[in-house]
Amino acid sequence: MAHLTRTLLRSTTLTALLVAMMGARSSQAAPAGMEQIETVVVIFAENRSFDNLYNGFPGADTYGDRAAQVLPQRDRDGSVLRELPPVWGGLTARGAADPITQAMSAHLPNQPFRIDDPQGFNRPLSTLTQDLWHRFYQNQMQINGGRNDMFVAWADSGALPMSTWDGSHMEMWQIARRYTLADHFFMGAFGGSFLNHQWLACACAPFYPQADTSPAQPVISAVSPSGTALRVAADSPRSALEGIPKFVRDGNLTPDFHAVNTMQPPYQPSANPAAPGQDPRYADPARATTLPAQITPTIGDRLSERAITWAWYAGAWNEVLEHGNHYPAPAFQYHHQPYNYYAAYAPGTPARAEHLRDGGLAGTRFIAAIDHGQLPQVSFYKPQGNLNEHSGNADIQSGDHHIADLIAHLEKSPQWPHMLVIVTYDENGGLWDHVAPPRGDRWGPGSRIPAIIISPYARRGYVDHTVQDTTSILLFLTTRFGLRPLDGVTARAHAIQAATGQPLGDLTGALDLK
Template identity: 75%
Template sequence: MPLPLRVKMSRIQSRSAHSPVNTLMWLAGVSCSLALGFAVQPHAHAASTLAPNAPDLSAIETVVVIFAENRSMDDLYRGFPGADTSANLPASAYLQKDRDGTVLPELPPIWNGITGRGAPNPITQAMTEHLPNQPFDVDDAKGFNLPLNSLTHDLWHRFYQNQMQINNGKNDMFVAWADSGAMPMAYWSGKNMQMWKIAEQYTLADHFFMGGFGGSFFNHQWLACACAPYYAKADISPAHPSIAVTDASGKALALAPNSPKSALEGVPKFVKDGNLTADFYAVNTMQPPYQPSGNAPAAGQDPRFADPTNATTLPAQTSPTIGDRLSEKSISWAWFSGAWEHVLTHGNSEPVPDFQYHHQPYNYYQNFAPGTAARAEHLQDGGLNGERFLKTIDRGQLPQVSFYKPQGNLNEHSGYADIQSGDNHIATLVHHLEKSPQWPHMLVIVTYDENGGLWDHVAPPKGDRWGPGTRIPAIIISPYARQHYVDKTVQDTTSILKFLTERFLLRPLEGVQTRDKAIQASTGQPLGDLTSALSLPVHNN
């Protein structure tokens, strides 16, 4: 469908969200909630400060952010109609280079093969030799023929490696600086995903980037505070061995003398690939100072805390978060974590729920320490398999702002989760949200924390020291979302925080302001705030 026609259709369909029928449905939902004794939150309105003809953000009363794991845009949405994907590229545009800058004659093998634990038909390393220097389809029936419910091996997705792979926007060293050989160039035929169909119905943002370079720990922090966590006096702390050694640029790791010269020969080796920068910012996975944590309590210590002498325990953070800013304005909010109470009560287990401790950003902050009122109010259990979150949706009891993190086996992360299980889970959430009493004035953002080391061809815009990193999928779902639309606006994870700041008139976080200015300087346009995907009423004061 031509783009102008899509926009026209979206405007027509968006108006239907304000129809008498939908209004009655919303009123009926509110009445039902009151009858059952549920609190209906008063909503802050931003209209009074809006310029004439500006979108009236007060039409959005409930915001839901669903944060999945580790997929690039080209990995899942290659060939999506109207989107900028690698399916539209000439072969010369995706050639990967070796560590010396020369074009690789072929992709290296996938070290240790493609498939992970329990694979019924293992794809061995030998079966991946001599792949052409180009993206390859993992589920191609004529190729590796791995369905969407397959577990594949994990890939490096770390702060410095991500910058080295991006290679100043050329995106041509994903294979060179990987630990998985050719695996970064893998993609799946996403047309069979439920979320592909939902993206076709609403808006797919195809220039949306992960907020920070690297991995899940860092990008969850970016969603919470738009900041890099800090470890004071790390050089004289237990974490001292984890301080990375970089080259003169400060953006790449220093190579070890015995590192293989070519990607065809093996995995690169570094002098020290650590979790902390030379000036003590935590950029790779550190564990929360509070339970649940990957680090157990110290002997004789309060069992609610993690051992502070463990090298990977991050001290409690004090930077302001978007949660703090929402609380300042009495905006109700919660971080819903799948299997949170299950793990606190019964402990973690694999493969279910395979809870990921470093995916819980507010568990790193002093304001949400065990025993605080803020922790009890805002760190909520999503339930095993998300059941508690689903019931909250169905009852129309979501706070004004909800963040939802699926448990490990449902988050789509390479290595320990498959795509299909997570796709089915997130699609189920969306279908429940569409039927929620709160739906008529809801905005849902489904996105991923980061790319998981998987290649994408679009150059991230030049930002600040911390990002943005590689392009990731983002789907904007709402009665106000443009229908059958692809949004080209440059956005990243901080765009979510920017929207919340504008909608609820919050004090801006410094990191969001810094990122916004950096994007403005490099692209000539401010960082997007999600509103380009919406057909909202116009403020006419």
């Protein structure tokens, strides 16, 4: 045992230590310096790939000005597209005052393009674009074995996945220059927000028991023999230039009943109301998209085991419970609240009251906790829908300003001297990125996303090239607080080690702990 202990202490990363423990409860103290971090804050924005916002960031792995040199997008038969298809229905969201129509988006060269290019569409960061497919199977089909050359082929939005912005105008770009930007950070799971929020909570894909004999039977996907792609319908357009692809059944569950696309919480707030006569705090279980309450352990459960205080702060939570959801604000998204799917946090439980907290409209209650030094040891913050940068619901500028304002408050908080803040995105929102994700496991990782590490202990003006994903946040929490590792965290760490020969990063490459 003494020999093993010396070996673990010589390990250069926290991931190596975690893998060596192989799922056993860690009784080891955190590595030297880690104890200085007393408060961890995770800010989870929405639906942006790394290249979409951070192309050209100094020192980062981006395609820069070499747009014509990236791999061209291929059609559904594997041939190179002669041009990008138009953005079906127009690039801007419906009702835009100055729309970019479908016709205006036709005949773009087969390469990335900037929406804010003064020589092109010349639209500002405040522009609201339409939404794009960002789903479990489509993401894998778009990545195409790491070539990232079928984002257009398997999209519902034509050329839009290839769109980018000059992110140097963002406030968060400037904050990233002051701290550490991770440029090989990937979304934990393939696909969309539902599964990637679950990944942040449990590093798992939720399960629907006996779905084939349940109300959810119609939402079980029809999948190819590979298990990584949808079956294409016979009447699907053959070319991406001809229209949106069609599938036999693009559902929310895998054939073996794991939930991978948006299912609704079994508790309110949920897009599915209660059934007549049912407890109004619940959602109708007879709806095909109501997911049964989950019992898989979460990182919250692991924190509670060790008496580590934590909370999930949801922007506009009480507003929606008391007054309902409204668009364009707060545009609350029910499937962004992962703990609302778990039996341990059901209505009426002490755990729900303690850990599922209202972030307030525009984050006002979360900001109050920051300013008064009342954050728990671990906080997760989810901005409301119109402030999270999600295409179709939010523009980039509003969410960027909101998060930058949160950082300004955090830097002045009484807890700041011993704080670590991670600002990242749940997933890529269907937007292209040129870096291939590492081969992991069945669930991911998916496309590359931005991640910024902000702390008095963060390396200044640094770009961290370590391969990491959403699981890395859970790795950090597990080691810092001596938690029992979640099975999915251990499995992902093993998978990345096997694929790359290097441990999955754990955020510590961004830190200077002495």
